[in-house]
Amino acid sequence: MLTLTSQHAKGDSVSLLRSSTLRPLYTAEQVGELDRRTIASGIDGFALMQRAASSAWHSFRARWPQARTVSVLCGGGNNGGDGHVFAALAAQSGLKVQRVTLKPINELKDDALKAAELATAAGVGDDPWHTDLVLSGEVIVDALLGTGLNGEVAGRFRDAIQALNAAAKPVLAIDIPSGLAADTGAVLGVAVQAACTVTFIGDKIGLHTGDAPAYIGEIDFRPLGVKSQAYFDIPPTAWRLNESLLAEAFKPRLRTAHKGDMGHVLVLGGAPGFGGAALLASQAAARLGAGKVSLATAPEHVVASLMRCPEVMAHGVRGAAELGELPEQSDVVVVGPGLGQGAWGQAMLQSALNTDKSLVIDADGLNLLASHWADTRRENWVLTPHPGEAARLLGISPTEVQADRPAAARALQQQRGGTVILKGAGTLIAGPSGLLVCPYGNPGMASGGMGDVLSGMLGALIAQRHENEESVWLATLVHALAADAGAAKHGERGLLASDLASYACSLINP
Template sequence: MLRPLYKAAQVRELDRRTIAGGIDGFALMQRAASSAWHCFRSRWPQARSLTVICGHGNNGGDGHVLAALGMQSGLKVQRITLKPLDELTGSAARAAELATSAGVGCEEWHAGIALTGEVIIDALLGTGFNGAVEGRFKRVIEMINAADRPVLAIDIPSGLVADTGAIPGVAVNAACTVTFIGDKVGLHTGDAPACTGEIDFRSLGVKAQAYFDIPPAAWRLDESLLAGAFTPRLRTSHKGTMGHVLVMGGAPGFGGAALLACQAAARMGAGKVSLATAPEHITASLVRCPEVMAHGVRGGAEAGELPRHADVVVVGPGLGQAAWGQAVLQSALQSDAPLVVDADALNLLARQWPDVQRDNWILTPHPGEAARLLGCTIADIQADRPAAVQALQRARGGVVILKGAGSLIAGPGGLVVCPYGNPGMASGGMGDVLSGMLGALIAQRGEVEFCAWLGTMVHALAADRAAEQEGERGLLASDLASYARKLINP
């Protein structure tokens, strides 16, 4: 139920082995171009013309073959190349000759060239690219983006780094990306969701998972996991068998975050939810969610006994970094129960508990919190999100969820990518809701890593369902609980 994801070098090795196994390299290129052609036709069936922009490698070769297919189908085809055809070599040269034989004209790119196609095919740079695009290639990408036409990217939008999802300079903004042989990690996280459009994976007949010595670099979560994970409850279930979540947070003046986490935990099916918060927030808690057992605590001494009665402790929402928050976090860390650590609890860990490790916790940093935990910059985190989340997991143990577009989950079982979520989630309290959902799942199931997968996915899918019905702008964290409840009752 999880799609394997690979790094660029792994896909190149799969390509090499496929060719060594008896499939001609040019034949594989033709398969790729044919798959891209079918993707183009299914998405833009009314298009009567296209512009194909070809680089000088195999990615460009795919573009030349696609141009030939377009001409043979009666479309008006403009073919632009970044390198003279007589300087191409190998399969790319054969592909260019095929397009020329099919009657496709060819222009060498120059500043000011007019793009005439209704749809643009990006066959400029492939997955081998790594670094900032410069010179002519940068100007070509800027021209493509300025053309205001839909773009089909072949294998990867040019300028996007296949292993990391980072865009060091500029990248093509595609409406759709058709990718081959093995899906790439970098198509699903970081800057990628802003430029890939819909992702259409085509294996080209290559069974990547048959090569046991090339394990996937990551796995992509899929909604189909939910049905098996949320089966009907036993008719004899009661609140004592559904787990007890304790949320510790809500320093004086910051009560809302902890209340959001509590409500999310309750809606995700926890049997009992308790709250340890500053005394002035008790009345608001009773009004907001009377099902929650709220305890007013003035410091660590009053909070110390509460974790002993819980199956899981969520600590951090609205915690603050002052003395109250420090004392409450210390009491949570002294508990043997699984922990979900979020928000200011992460900042306190970075500052005051730099060496603490646990196998039974989930850390949920956004890039800023991850940077503080790793002692680097946010830019460093975003330049290679997969490496960052794995480094943090190695340093701190347990499971780490690096939030953001294409949230990443690193745990003992490897790296997992969540492809769901939307920009409407760029509002306060979303992380608090996630922490409450995670706590509820651990309380009911006990499997920390799998609960991290499920909670991240349900959280993102709930936001997607809410955005589908009401739009992205104005989406509130408190909207997610009701949609999440529907998702966990399939």
């Protein structure tokens, strides 16, 4: 169980937030150790393999109940063994099974050999892989490589994966789509594009971030009776956020609550000519329940702010000297949306850094940190980079960030402190309590202003809850779920950042 704690405070804070619904995520090595310990505890390894294949078979039947033919691609090792047992179960259930082997059966060993012999005894044929082979099944089962892959896919396995994808048929991946890195979600040269991935014993972090969302399809997690959290010396490498947290976190407000209880957010942004981002952040902060929202922006943007959201207290400032007491009067300072990297933006960021308030830094605020405050570290800030911004902060390339997103998020948090949100498919949150993954969101979020809205939401929840880390978890959840709600109603194409605030408002109200 992941324990989430927060300070007891006024506003929407709760004194103790616990959830057993957050799924633990593991590395491939950790899952391998869980597997070994399960076998050592008295469960036969082949029996565990049969249990996995049976779970995969039930997952297959639930999704494709009308299928009468199936092609099963089997590699060597235990993943291939799962495929062989699956083939036997399918044949025993009356399906016509095409078993394609990429390692000769007479070269298999131990449980994998037993599994292959079981399939042969069930009347399943053996079609050794060759490039002209036609995959005849209505559905294809991928049991090629599993989680042990640690280098680029090559040779006949690469050819088989390419042929599998070219077949344009639904695919059930056993444990992980072959070619996907279990620890990072990166594609190792080429990977199977699955409609469903049934994974066993411990869920893998690489199924939830990086390239994985484009390859895994639906995830069906089957623990096979293994209670992973009973092994206290194998702590999860990360946790998967769950929308059930929202009901726990957002209780009805006290009937005597007033705006002073709900926090004051200051947004610093909107350099001359870049006003839209700061307006989006400000309105999002207001919609997420902040008691007061102030906006310090270039004077020419004030009228637009008043017309867009008169509840936001807009201040036109030409430089840091005109901020006055605004930073000290706020509970949280959001700095970065539309900030620019010129003298105005630098002055605004310096003013934010001069306070001891909680900070949310986004966009050009992050770029200025990388170029002008390379050694600055704080424990009470939230950094919200996309891969390009994270790369600049770390001094590496965006490709390197994407190759191992969990490592990049952890490295940035270790170097800079506070809490880091590494945005993108499978957003990662690295903070003092460890690493979390947000499995929600959709490609409709690939449009301007989405990060600005997230920054405003972060500011609002931090201001109300008077702590940072849990607020980051919740704001990230609300942001992604609001986008999913918008996409469900109108579609992904044309989803605007300004659409999210109203959906988010519904999500956070009991």
